[in-house]
Amino acid sequence: MAWKRLRLDSKFQLNKRQKRSKRRNDRISQLPDDILVTILSYLSTKEAARTSVLSPRWINLWKHTTSSLDFCADAALARIRGNYDLCSEERQKFVEWVNRVLRSHKSVTLQEFRVCFDLGLTSQEAITPWLEFAFTRHVQKLDLDFSVKIKNQGFPPSHYNLPEGFPNQSIGESCFKSLKELSLKCVNLTGQAIENLLRMCPLLEKLVIHYTDKITYLEVCGPSLVLKHLELVFCGKLKLVKVSAPNLITLIGLNIDILLLENVPMLKEVSVNCMHCAYVNSVKKILPTLSCCISQLEILSLQLKCNRTKINLPTFPELTKMKKLVIRYYTKGDKSLLGLTPLIRSSPNLQEFVLKLILTEPTRTHREVKNITKLPHHHLRVFKLFGYYGRSSDLELVRYILNNSVVLEKMIIDPFDPTVRELPLPLHPRDLEDAQTATYYANKQLEVVVPQHVELVIL
Numbered sequence: 001m002a003w004k005r006l007r008l009d010s011k012f013q014l015n016k017r018q019k020r021s022k023r024r025n026d027r028i029s030q031l032p033d034d035i036l037v038t039i040l041s042y043l044s045t046k047e048a049a050r051t052s053v054l055s056p057r058w059i060n061l062w063k064h065t066t067s068s069l070d071f072c073a074d075a076a077l078a079r080i081r082g083n084y085d086l087c088s089e090e091r092q093k094f095v096e097w098v099n100r101v102l103r104s105h106k107s108v109t110l111q112e113f114r115v116c117f118d119l120g121l122t123s124q125e126a127i128t129p130w131l132e133f134a135f136t137r138h139v140q141k142l143d144l145d146f147s148v149k150i151k152n153q154g155f156p157p158s159h160y161n162l163p164e165g166f167p168n169q170s171i172g173e174s175c176f177k178s179l180k181e182l183s184l185k186c187v188n189l190t191g192q193a194i195e196n197l198l199r200m201c202p203l204l205e206k207l208v209i210h211y212t213d214k215i216t217y218l219e220v221c222g223p224s225l226v227l228k229h230l231e232l233v234f235c236g237k238l239k240l241v242k243v244s245a246p247n248l249i250t251l252i253g254l255n256i257d258i259l260l261l262e263n264v265p266m267l268k269e270v271s272v273n274c275m276h277c278a279y280v281n282s283v284k285k286i287l288p289t290l291s292c293c294i295s296q297l298e299i300l301s302l303q304l305k306c307n308r309t310k311i312n313l314p315t316f317p318e319l320t321k322m323k324k325l326v327i328r329y330y331t332k333g334d335k336s337l338l339g340l341t342p343l344i345r346s347s348p349n350l351q352e353f354v355l356k357l358i359l360t361e362p363t364r365t366h367r368e369v370k371n372i373t374k375l376p377h378h379h380l381r382v383f384k385l386f387g388y389y390g391r392s393s394d395l396e397l398v399r400y401i402l403n404n405s406v407v408l409e410k411m412i413i414d415p416f417d418p419t420v421r422e423l424p425l426p427l428h429p430r431d432l433e434d435a436q437t438a439t440y441y442a443n444k445q446l447e448v449v450v451p452q453h454v455e456l457v458i459l
Contacts, residue, residue, distance in 0.1 A: 068112040071117070073094055076094060076117075087120075109137055110134060113133075113139045116148065128166075136171060142179065146186035162188060177201070178203065180203050182206070184209055186210070209231065215238050216238060221243070230248060243260065244262045251267060252270075271301035283304070297321060299322075300319075301327070304328070313339065319346050319348075322346075322350055325344065326355075327355050350380050351379050364390055380405040381408060382412070383410070385413050395446075413442050413446065413456070415438030416431070
């Protein structure tokens, strides 16, 4: 009996020592609360909340994180894509989740607040308190993205209307003074509301607006603006935008004929659309509109459309600072792409050329591929072609690049239609079949013409 009692006592002592050892080894729990909260701030909202089950001490720590509240439910979006009948139920669950977290959260400041989900118009009343929550915590980065396309491939409707008179009296202007980045997608707001935000947010460096139809006129002007990035995409009723921003570096998404630029000495990157109904006049407006900054641009992105046999670009001045050129080009049949090459030749220091082809009624003809006059590009190192179909015009442009690029290192070919790649939807069987056929032609046509010193990547 004594031997058995001794054995039990030894086991008890051993368990006691193990517990003490575990307590000594749990160095993280011994850290001060403020350090633990800082560590939790590097986790996602869901990951931080899960730590509440570790021990009683951890239950409330995540509620005091100040870095980020990121509400993005990819798994729920995937379930909706598989069965759209679940949409209403998943939306309700998402709203309840956000509300539950916000009720629990105790921090008085917040670096980032992000919501990304396909919320319907019925969620209008829930979203406004979310905005008030973020601003009253002096949020630095705010991102509302309701543009997720689940069922239809058309433009998404605007899911949220910013209330008239927002911000109201419940939010003081001082709450906006910390905001540095603002991104609103599928949020309807007026040009006056944007101008008010620019006035109330003296630290705002980045402004992104996608999919809104309430803006008609907009002025982004002021000598004290610190704005560096302005992005206005799919603002269908926008008629005029005047930009005078001394610190602006990037400007994206505007129709060329509604843009007035002045006092943009820091502007380095511009993306403009030149393909609306008055297309011919839009192309002619590229140079007058960008005249105050075109010589300083390093990245230029153009949306172009060719309804004629060939495209006629204006004669560009020498763009000595241009390093990257991106062209999104809408064309049909087997029309030649060589009309785009003068823009490459106008950029003697160009290092990367990206061409995104959106084809309607594409055809693979057997016309003879033209021999191109030797016009060397001494700095072009990377060429990317999206939407390669295997047309004679596709091969013709590839040969032009190979024959004229003295230091070309890499050629990336993507047979998928760029619009298909950009949609967050499952691939349609027809799109997949078209891409497989185009991949066959890409391999057949290019492997024999691309030299070994150039890395060929067919996606």
